[in-house]
Amino acid sequence: MCFYLAAQAISGRGWKLTIPFPEGEINLILMDFEKFHREESGRILSTLIRLLGDFDLAEEMLQEAYAVALQKWPVEGTPANPRSWLISTARHKAIDRLRREQRFERKAEEIAKTAESTVAPESDLEEEMVADDRLRLIFTCCHPSLPLEARVALTLRIVCGTTTEEISRAFLIPVATMAQRLVRAKGKIREAGIPYRVPSQEELKDRMDGVLLVVYLIFNEGYLASSGDALIRRELCAEAIRLGRVLCGLLPGQAEAQALLGLMLLHDSRRDARVSAEGELVLLEGQDRSLWHAEQIREGTELLEAALRRGAAGVYAVQASIAALHANAKTAGETDWAQIAALYDVLLRTSASPVIEINRAVAVAMARSLDEGLALLDEIEKREELEEFHLLPAARADLLRRLGRRAEATEAYRRALALTANGIERRFLRRRIAEIEMQIGAGSKKKERPASEGGHYKTTEN
């Protein structure tokens, strides 16, 4: 029997070996190229940026190295250490390019001299170096002299290897605008001399806060964003958690970083319960808790406890404490609302925001009395600062519904509906209105009872 072997690149995925048997073809996928690309690109790029000292050159050369890999690997076999192979190939391409252009002769020689050590076979030392490169790169991308939105985009693009198209889809920004944002940020890094290094010990605290904010924003964009591609948004959460792990792993003892990682794990543990099979929003109270990822809750809670023991008392630690109280309640009824309300008091003092104020009012309603919570929401409403913010009428509507004040509840739900464009939230609000209207219809026969099923309406905690 004659075996006909055909190696074939699978678009965007890697390649497969096709072995024709009389019974049919067998396709061997030699390597999940997409997975490798996603997991390794950030690391490879960070080492290349250190070696080449230039973001664009590093990105371009890595692309070229990948192109060579796609030709060679299926034929010659995947190298024992694909990462080193790619770094080495990209480095040689960079040297060739710089020599060809002759403008940077000295730079080419510098690169040729400095780089050999990183091409050593895989070892603990290499792992460590790659990890250090990544950490440096995170601090570069999150430099406070870059605009915040550029820090977020650059971290995703350069550290996580997310494509510009994916980032623009996640943030609902035209690709061209996002590409320009990235070009400008990279230009500033180069022109202003933003260094490629981990800040000194005395700078670390301030700089760390900036890095954590970027990670938190990436996570929130994935977790809370009002629209956008659901798959990409889930990927953003995963990337933020990955970044959190890198930071905790490389800078052990950073209590706030641990608290943030704990917070993200605790929120993310509910990902499968937050949206029903029909794509409907399911609020915390109504979620099937068996769908929560117990292992992740355990890990998140442990991280939080470790962070608190180390003295973490910042905004992430408090939020993680709230998330842990929710995540560790066996049933919605067992939720420790009194503690949650107290934690929101802390948040309100340290980092007041409309969402926190609304959440606090809801927690007070659940812990003490619905009327007290409603009074707090009414006060917020009187200030007229949040007229465009759909969460306020939505939270009011929910408390009114629980109080059995159906007509007022319906009106508040309608106001919330008019203020949000998010499809999932709109469906949720319409469903609530329909439920109340049905009850009102049935109410002529049955006595009105305060609704206790369903959930309270919150952004940060559904």
Place this chain on the structure above:
Amino acid sequence: MQYLLLIYRSESEMAKLSSAEMAAMYGEYGKFTQEITDSGNYVGGNPLKPTTTATTVRVRDAKRVVTDGPFAETKEQLGGYYLIEAKDLDQAISIAARIPGARVGSIEVRPIMPRTQAVQA
């Protein structure tokens, strides 16, 4: 790399300082200048006279237009500068943060464009 550190502060607030406070401030600047000279970062620097002494010059259609005052009216005015040598932006920022004026005004950190790059551009 070289960076220009532009020192902005409110002239009206400056005018309120007593002579003893002014003397203390000049003393601090002298000390700071000596420090960055010793560390090899100092390239140059000067305080400027207040904007009441400023003149703005424009040439339009080969005609010279001279007006009184600074180019832009702002809350804080340029009051002096340092030209420094620093290994990167982080070092430039930490030097800028030590300028006495940073505690009351603001320091703008601007990388100097190397001459070769200026020719290419």
